[in-house]
Each structure stands twice: as C-alpha cells, then as structure tokens.
Amino acid sequence: MNTLGIGLIGTGYMGKCHALAWNSVAATFGTDIRPRLVHLGEVNETLAKQRAAEFGFEKSSGDWRAVIDDPDVQIVSITSPNQFHKDMATAALDAGKHVWCEKPMSTGLQDAEAMLMAAERTDRLCVLGYNYIQSPAFRQIETLVKNGRIGRVTNIRVEMDEDFMAAPDMLHSLKHRAESGHGALDDFAVHPLSLLQRLCGLPVEVMADAARPYETLKDAHGVDKKVETFDIASALMRFRDGLTGTLIVNRSAWGRKGRIALQILGTEGSILFDQERANEFQLYQRSDEAEIQGFRTVLIAPIHAPYNHFVPAPGHGLGFNELKVIEAYEILNALSGKPARLVDFSDGIQIERVVHAMAQSHASGKWTSTFG
Missing domain, CATH: 3.30.360.10 (Dihydrodipicolinate Reductase; domain 2)
Structure with missing residues (x-):
C-alpha cells in the first residue's frame, strides 16, 4: 500500500479535526493510500511536541516552515488563522507539496488571487476545507x-x-x-x-x-x-x-x-x-x-x-x-x-x-x- 506523508500546520479545533480525518480515512474507506502522520508545526516547540504526541505525529516543530521543508511530507494541512493561509499555501506549493487549506482562502481577494496563481504554477492538488x-x-x-x-x-x-x-x-x-x-x-x-x-x-x-x-x-x-x-x-x-x-x-x-x-x-x-x-x-x-x-x-x-x-x-x-x-x-x-x-x-x-x-x-x- 502506498503511503502519503502528512504535514499539519496549526492544532486548534480544525487542526485536530484534520488529524482525526487523516487517522481515520484508511480504516473507514479501505483506501489504496494510507496517510502517515509525519510532521506537525505550531507556534512554539513545547506546544508542537505536546500536540504531536496527542495526535500521533512522528515529528514536531515550532516553525511552520520546517513542516514544508520536510522531504517526508507530501501534503500539508493548513489550519492556521486565515491571515496566514496565503504565505503558507504558496510556500507549500512552491516546495512541491499538495495542499489542503481550511476555508476561506485568505482574508483578502488579492491574497486569494496570489494563492490561485501559485496553484496554477504547479500540478499539485490544491484543496479548500468545505466539508459541508x-x-x-x-x-x-x-x-x-x-x-x-x-x-x-x-x-x-x-x-x-x-x-x-x-x-x-x-x-x-x-x-x-x-x-x-x-x-x-x-x-x-x-x-x-x-x-x-x-x-x-x-x-x-x-x-x-x-x-x-x-x-x-x-x-x-x-x-x-x-x-x-x-x-x-x-x-x-x-x-x-x-x-x-x-x-x-x-x-x-x-x-x-x-x-x-x-x-x-x-x-x-x-x-x-x-x-x-x-x-x-x-x-x-x-x-x-x-x-x-x-x-x-x-x-x-x-x-x-x-x-x-x-x-x-x-x-x-x-x-x-x-x-x-x-x-x-x-x-x-x-x-x-x-x-x-x-x-x-x-x-x-x-x-x-x-x-x-x-x-x-x-x-x-x-x-x-x-x-x-
């Protein structure tokens, strides 16, 4: 079975929700791809280490850029506050990662347009969190x-x-x-x-x-x-x-x-x-x-x-x-x-x-x- 290296940035309500989803999806649907929880990022090392242990991630960092730079991460879940979505998503896409970003795209139309341009520069999957x-x-x-x-x-x-x-x-x-x-x-x-x-x-x-x-x-x-x-x-x-x-x-x-x-x-x-x-x-x-x-x-x-x-x-x-x-x-x-x-x-x-x-x-x- 193929594995997919998961990176997660942000561990609040939606971050935990993404972690639960990645943990459950293969068992629920019998997928050909099994997610592997690789690297979690938070605002500081202490919180990141705590959340990684709780959610089941192998590694943790107090800098979100380390998650994107990790060669074992293939897709990045972005669940940070909205004003950070543009920088995180564009950095992940430019690094060749797939992106699952919570809604909305960003706090302003210009930043959202920049995110779309970054998506169009790559063949990576770019998904927004509209679960309803x-x-x-x-x-x-x-x-x-x-x-x-x-x-x-x-x-x-x-x-x-x-x-x-x-x-x-x-x-x-x-x-x-x-x-x-x-x-x-x-x-x-x-x-x-x-x-x-x-x-x-x-x-x-x-x-x-x-x-x-x-x-x-x-x-x-x-x-x-x-x-x-x-x-x-x-x-x-x-x-x-x-x-x-x-x-x-x-x-x-x-x-x-x-x-x-x-x-x-x-x-x-x-x-x-x-x-x-x-x-x-x-x-x-x-x-x-x-x-x-x-x-x-x-x-x-x-x-x-x-x-x-x-x-x-x-x-x-x-x-x-x-x-x-x-x-x-x-x-x-x-x-x-x-x-x-x-x-x-x-x-x-x-x-x-x-x-x-x-x-x-x-x-x-x-x-x-x-x-x-």
Whole structure:
C-alpha cells in the first residue's frame, strides 16, 4: 500500500479535526493510500511536541516552515488563522507539496488571487476545507435538484447562524480586527456559498448589507477596542436564468449552534435542510396525491453513500468530524486519479469573489457584479 506523508500546520479545533480525518480515512474507506502522520508545526516547540504526541505525529516543530521543508511530507494541512493561509499555501506549493487549506482562502481577494496563481504554477492538488458539501444528506438533496424532482428551482434561501460571538462581555479578539477579514461574510458566508455552488452555481450580482451588534468590546486589560468586522450580513442574490436568492449570516445569534438552513423552492416542490439536524431533510412534491400532500422527512441511511462506510443502520447519524473524514477520502481519490468531490482553488476563488462583491455592495449601497 502506498503511503502519503502528512504535514499539519496549526492544532486548534480544525487542526485536530484534520488529524482525526487523516487517522481515520484508511480504516473507514479501505483506501489504496494510507496517510502517515509525519510532521506537525505550531507556534512554539513545547506546544508542537505536546500536540504531536496527542495526535500521533512522528515529528514536531515550532516553525511552520520546517513542516514544508520536510522531504517526508507530501501534503500539508493548513489550519492556521486565515491571515496566514496565503504565505503558507504558496510556500507549500512552491516546495512541491499538495495542499489542503481550511476555508476561506485568505482574508483578502488579492491574497486569494496570489494563492490561485501559485496553484496554477504547479500540478499539485490544491484543496479548500468545505466539508459541508460532503454531507450524505446534502449529496442526496443535490441529486434530487439536478434530477428535476422539484422542477425548476425558482428561489433559494440560505442562512448560517451561530452564537459564539453573541455575548456583550466577550473579550475583543482577532476576529474583531480588520486583519482577520470582513467578519461573518468570509468567516461564515463561504460555507453556504459552497453549497449554492454545487446546487445552482454562484450569484452573478449581489446587494448586501452588514452590521455589528457591538461597536466596542473590552480587551484582556479592560480597554475598550473598536470592533472592525461585521458579525451580521445579508444579501439579495441574482443568478443566471432568472433564479433569485437570499443569504443571511450571523455569528451573534443566541441559541444557534451550527445552523446552515437551506430552502430550495421549485416549480414542482421544495426541499428544506438544516445542518443542526444534519441527518435528515424535508421534501415536498406537488405530484403527491392531494390527500397526502405535505413535507415528508427523509432520514439518512446506508443507501445514502458514503454514510454506509461509517454506520450499517439508519437513524444513527454522522457528525462534523465524519464529514472531514469523507473530505480526506475525496482527496485520496484525487491523488489516485479518480473522480473527486472537492472545492479546489479555482472553485474557491469564485466564492471569494462573491464575498468580495458583497463587501463592496455594503460599502457602496449598490448592486454589485461578482465578476469584478
């Protein structure tokens, strides 16, 4: 069996998620390639050594460049804060490594464009971490839509809400500073946009607004600091062929924990999905007999691949980490020359351009083209 040397930069929530995925993918899917956890990088040697022992990496370094320079590393997982993605990804690509970089590409469109240029200089695989497209429920929804089971889609609505930035007494952090990006738009909106990209393509024109619930927050020393990013954003969207849609994202929505709610409305029916209930969706079809018309709940089961690789019975459900294992499997498929369901840098830059257009629209108060 071939092995793939794994490098990991960053060991926070998403770093651990990548490590779990690389550790699980071969056993889950019986792959031809077996990942080998080679080299982990963190901000200092002590933390790197601790995380390497916990995650199962052979080596560790307090400098991310050492991970990229390691000849035993073939692919680099980048899970650092967003503002470091460009330098790390371009360095890895220039060193001949494959890249699996968490979303968004970067904190600004210019840096994202630089990442795409680096990808185009090489034949290496360049993947972005959009794991929600891997959901068995969403895969089935996508199949239903593309097979015309709800007719022609006329309107699509998507919301993403969490409450991890809702508290008025939270400390001012990196996510409140402009260097981290626009805020909810690039931190959040990129995920629902990745779903739209699969379902109906991305919008060609947007009208957006953004807001912040708090103008200032105290830092760790009790000093008031200006909040420079926007935790709330909404947009009207126009697509090709007359399709319209709305997007609403909020990082300060009390009670919401991991909500990505889709409403797909067509000429022959509708589909509803909410990521907080990730293992089911609702389907309405006008063709049903009048006396039984209504939304039916479709529970995800082994028939909805790749659920069957994890659980042999319906109703048990998959979670966030399993979606990342599926994403790792798709990466191994791509490296083996097989068809793969992924968001690469060329797909990702389209998402970044939509986010940038929404930010421009908010600033100008006008409808804005997503083509620049």
